[in-house]
Amino acid sequence: MLFKSSSSEGKICSSDLASPEFGLILFLVLGFSICEQGMNSELQTKEYKWLFWVLLMLTFACLTKKSKAADSYLIDCGSSTNTTVGSRVFVADKYHSKLLSTPQEIFANTSSKSILNSPLYQTARIFTGKSTYTLSISQTGRHFIRLYFFPFVYETYNMSTAIFTVLAQEFALLSGFTPQNSPIMKEYSVNVTSNTLVITITPSSYSFAFLNALEVVSVPNSLIIDDANLVNNAGSYGGLTQEALELVARVNMGGPLVNYENDTLWRTWVPDDSFLLNKNSAVNVSNIAAVNYGSGLATTYSAPASVYGTAKEMNSADDPALNFNVTWEFDVDPGYQYLVRFHYCDIVSNASNELYFDVYINSWIASKDLDLSTLTNNVLATAVFVDVVTSSITASNLRVSIGPSDVNSAYPNAILNGLEIMKINNSVGSLDGAVPVAPGTSSKSKSGVIIGATVGGVCAVVLAGILCFFCGRRRKRLSSQGHSKTWTPLSLNGGTSYMSGSKFSIAGTASTGANLEYRIPVSAVQEATSNFDESLVIGIGGFGKVYKGVLNDGTKVAVKRGNPRSQQGLSEFHTEIEMLSQFRHRHLVSLIGYCDEKNEMILVYEYMENGTLKNHLYGLGLPSLSWKQRLEICIGAARGLHYLHTGYAKAVIHRDVKSANILLDENLMAKVADFGLSKTGPEIDQTHVSTAVKGSFGYLDPEYFRRQQLTEKSDVYSFGVVLFEVLCARPVIDPTLPREMVNLAEWAMKWQKRGQIEQIMDPNLAGKIKPESLRKFGETAEKCLADFGVDRPSMGDVLWNLEYALQLQEAVLLDDPDENSSNLIGQLSPQLNNFRQDDLDVSSMQFESGNVDDLSGASMNKVFSQLMKSEGR
Template sequence: MTNPNPPHLPKHLSCFLLFVSVIHAVLAANYDPSDKFLLNCGANGETSDDDGRKWTSDVRSKLSGGSSIASDAATQKPSVPTTPYTTARIFESEFTYSFPVSSGRKFIRLYFYPADYANLVARNGIFSVTVGPYTVLKNFSAFETANNLNYDFFHKEYSVSTESGTLNLTFTPAPNHPNSYAFINGIEVLSHPDIYSSKGTSMMVGLSTSFDIGNATALENVYRLNVGGQAITPSGDTGLFRPWEGDSPYIYGSDIGVFVATDQNLTISYPSGMPDYVAPVNVYKTARAMGPTPQVNLGFNLSWYFDVDTGFSYLVRLHFCEIDPNITKNNQRVFEIFINNQTAQPDADVVAWALKNEVPVYKDYIVFLPVGSPRQDLWLALHPNTEQKPNYYNAILNGVEIFKVNTSDGNLAGSLPNPIPNQSVIDPSRVLPRSSGKSSNKGWIIGGSIGGVLAGIVVIGLFVCLLSRKRKGRKTQNSSDRTSNWLPLSLYGNSDTSDTTAKTHGSYAPSIPSNLARHFTFAEIQAATDNFDEARLLGVGGFGKVYKGEINGGATKLAIKRGNPLADQGVNEFRTELELLSKLRHRHLVSLIGYCEENTEMILVYDYMAHGTLREHLYKTQNQPLTWKQRLDICIGAARGLHYLHTGAKHTIIHRDVKTTNILLDENFVAKVSDFGLSKTGPAMDHTHVSTVVKGSFGYLDPEYYRRQKLTEKSDVYSFGVVLFEILTGRPALNPTLAKEQVSLAEWALHCHKKGILDEILDPHLRGKVTSECFKKVAEIAVKCLADEGIHRPSMGDVLWTLEFAMQLQESAGEGSVDLENDEMPLSGKLKGFDDNVTDSTSTGLSTSIGGQSLGSEDSYGLTPSAVFSQIMNPNGR
């Protein structure tokens, strides 16, 4: 036996060194679990996995519940390891595994290979799993999970705290799914040290409150990454058998930074009190940093994004180790950490935290993702800190662990993961640089989920319903039925019976002041339009056809909208528009000149708009593209018109159909809001909304209004937000020919904003023409307009103020201003996901219906539009 006291050392010093070495050996040694169960479910005998671990059969395990079946997989893909994925145990009723355990934390790992077993179809394997008092899976489909992630096999990992006794795992087939069953290939129960508890020391990101992860907290590991390094197998971990992925699939954008690695012979020194099983040494020997060029580093964020469930809190553990030999002192490398667009750490300094370089340290952050869409991206981003004036404008990260935290009712179950995105469609570049302001929402680091697929599904579904409904109606109606709803307004109690003309023609004239709206005879309208010559046709809308007219020997030009008795829109919209526009006068509202109502004819006469609709100057047009200042000025004008409707009239007026085809341009490109056929008078002072049947144009429709059928002026604000993104991107509100996540402009723009790539969908005609500050301001207010709930949207007055301020920013920059391309925010030459030859929904014959009205996009290309007003681009306009 070796003498522990070498003769050349004093005895007391030798004892001290021995004590230190023993302590270090204990801390450095792999963790030895007190409880360790590895069950190869459905198998016979003992087998070994690829890491050399021994798995036993579950035949002799303590099982309870209904009957079960042990089965081999019908097919075994070459990529799938034999253990523990070759066999499975199948349950067609509730079934429980019981494990005798000591007190403390346990890793519970469930292994799945979704294949056909025992003549059961893999797709029908839908079930729930509870671990003690915690629900970890609910209505879970291993088949769909693997399919969405493009995995052949996978495992789920949980950490729960147990008392000494029995730990139960219960599998329950989904009762609401026919032929459902539960299955499991492998179960691992492994004690682990309580290394993820916070004891109230972790702070909620964005809040000043602490968060306690204690014995009553269950965790699900959703991501564990070796940042900047290779994947680490379970056997390469520290006795806890945690697999560590590489971070390449999660790094965002083309600016992926640089890999940093130490000499493998370098000794990483774990600090006192931090055992090495917190993370393996190979996590700390590699890292990802931003790069050597400060100017480049200041222009982007080093970002990762992670698909997660909403409605949960997440523990985000970041591992750091300063392994650059040039960085040995405080304030040499200082950076900001953002999680979900909030500042988690304004001044991260790894050396200051660890007290020296080559010493690991980790930091825990808690972030809550409120319920919204079932899943969204959790963002992590790093950016150099400039306020501390460090030696290097750079950032570094070695590892990431993300854990879902159970809700108050013990739930950890979430939704299916989103399908892996098509990288050929989404080709992200660098994110926008951060704002110079001090807001906690630093820069443009965004978190969020794509809903364009939902829009596509809804569009198709509604189209089918509308088509079926129309065909059915045509079969049951005769010719008299088709015109039964087209009656003179006099029959609705609006005529003056003392007026002979009114009784004869059903004229609406007596209720309208003659100085506000002229009553045209039908003969005058025929003369003005050359008897509705098709050569004068400007377009077609839901109300009917629109013609260019001339009176006074051609000196006065008019836009004449002739109602179609067979159209979906009729007397109510005619009456609404007539009532409203006869009483409203504003520079930015279309002017009603007069009307004609004779012998079932309903005709509205407007001032002629020489430059037609805003849409005609944005996409699918031969018109010269509008300049950025023109677009901004048009939006300011339209906002003034809507602001007047909301606040300047006697009663609040909600337009209800704001879109680019309802914003008209006169000969000087002055914007005029048009088409008030769907408008509603707003709520009284003691009410917050108007309850009404949902009408509007799909792609612009307020989702809250659609869900609740409660209309407010904020519904117009939402639609106007879509208009703002149309002028920014030069694409339609709906385009089903694009990839499904890009069908809805509103959803796609919000997604790009969350990803920090909103600049990439900028209209190519605007590149080099928009100052970055102006762009940010317009994009910021557009995003706010599209808030899911009206209470979180700005008023139209706030929108107007912001747009006017944006115009000042643009004009104050002058002709020699720095544009987006030169403001450290490079833009690709071609927009990602946008075709230069954009086509719209009507090019495929697509239309939809809500509330009995068409909700298709208005952009039909069957006509050559000229100076068109209102929604005249589709016969089924709304």
């Protein structure tokens, strides 16, 4: 079904009585009554004239009722006086001071001639710290949030350099946002579920934020219907009413600009010509007077008659031999799904010809053999709209096309009247990057989550089918190569075991060292986690929740349960299985199995008793790690990453290296985890992989972010941030600190370059690190954070340097822990003291490629002891 009508069909509500149509009818009916009765006496004439003007004023009030929403906040930020825009008044900022919590009151203004015709952009409020607007909501439901930006220079604030994040309710609207150098309005559509809407504006480190104007208005809930079609007739997408949307484009096809004064919800519809790829492929048609708003279909809230009454029509010139598409192209952000709303009104057909056409989004079918008459009960010129949701977009543009259908071979034609493209929030509630909502902000209700999980079931079935298809292809490929798609766990009784515990079994059939199929029944997972008991949750990430579980043989496991509505989750699910089914290393977390039954995406790993490295550094109050323990953990993680980069046919780039993805077993041995974002590296004849930027804020390689070119050195940069995190025992991003300290990497690099890194290290380590060990560690971290990847060391080099730092620490401590470290360093062999950094270059060492795992698993203390002898390297 292409369209679902509103549940209010056939009913008259208060919003209908306030509509322009109702006011116009009222005026015409009463005016006709006046004319019909005549004006026979002077007294009657005066009375009727008086009544006429009263009715005229009432009708005008009805026509302008559109601005009287249940909730309407129009704030001219930074202004000391009210500002009138059209027939609406944006209230001066000073009158809304009770709504705003901000550390400083900074009002800015400009007299720039470039925006004299846009009064809202002439003033701004500047935010130097986290600030919140708390707005009382009288009518829950769908609201427009419009943010107005225009950067100008005010005193010491150059707004074009501002970087900040904006949150609304549980959604991230903007993240790391820097406005353009021209006026821009960002429009969002959010379902407000409580009686308070909190909008939080947070500047990035070393920066500030600003806002020229803020608009929050309630709109009819029927504006966004819950279900939409999925592309390629893949079913329906449910739960749209719970999603946050960001406007990408709102276009009037075949017609002129429709500004906010001529739209019931103060929207602007731009002409389509700038998006049309072939200007000669279509012609403009117009018949506004013919537009009919049918009951239960589109209303004036959907789009005004000036949109439905104009259209782009295929320029077929009555030639049945023509066969082409009319295509428009729009810029979008990759990695998101998009709601595309097609507005139709058949103002071109007549009784002698029928209109059938196809509609495409990129290479997907949006509507096949579309016959508008089936949506309008065969009434021509009736306004309708069709909602279609895309799959996750991988490119930076989106194309919409219309073209002739095979059904109507005699006269090829196609039309489109209007188009809206809206970005849908991702699985972590963000419309701008993978930035989850900060702790402490409101979250979606449990009922919303349950509803979302339920309506996503259909999508999950389709996605699971796709996964099975890929798994089947891989199974056939492996079979043809003489391999079986079964997973053979390493021996659990000997020194080669990479998993904790003595053995495990599924459904009680496995024994030690047995070959087990990779897939695990969902019943076994439910039993292991007491049916996903919330009390067993040990972590929550972008993919989903992580539960502690125990298999029926007593083996402890960590169960990661994916969000069934996340298309990104499917990609991570597939990647994790593909990666970990090929790797065996003591410093990589082992995958025990997966489950894809009943719309589930579940990954089962070995359980790491001591959790994440992050939790041992700060936040949970766990006992402080010693310097030796920290070095050994860093060395273990470096071994795991070094294996990823060198131990396979092609390098594997982790892409999400951070302290939260370095897990510790019962002996505090480090293992790298979470390979959902991992990607194989470049081919031999290539230097990088071009790909969309993914990773975690604070750890992300700036060169990768700028150029979208991924190499192993991106992991090296992230690992350098982890090294400083280990040394300083603080979060990589902490907005509660003074501005210069917010970003750990920037802050630590300043002290490292001064040669005073000990000034900012964890106080628990004071007096416990030998200077030479600290110096080598700091130098290693500094090199990892080089601006350009070519200047960073390989993970092999990092590993050697960390082993060297540990050897320096241990060599000193073996002599006399209480002795002055500088004196003890001097007692080392002259060969070690004179050892040059170049001698530690791992590239100069000769290893067999097949022994990388063996090398990374061995202690390097003996290697360094050889270096201290004259006959050493």
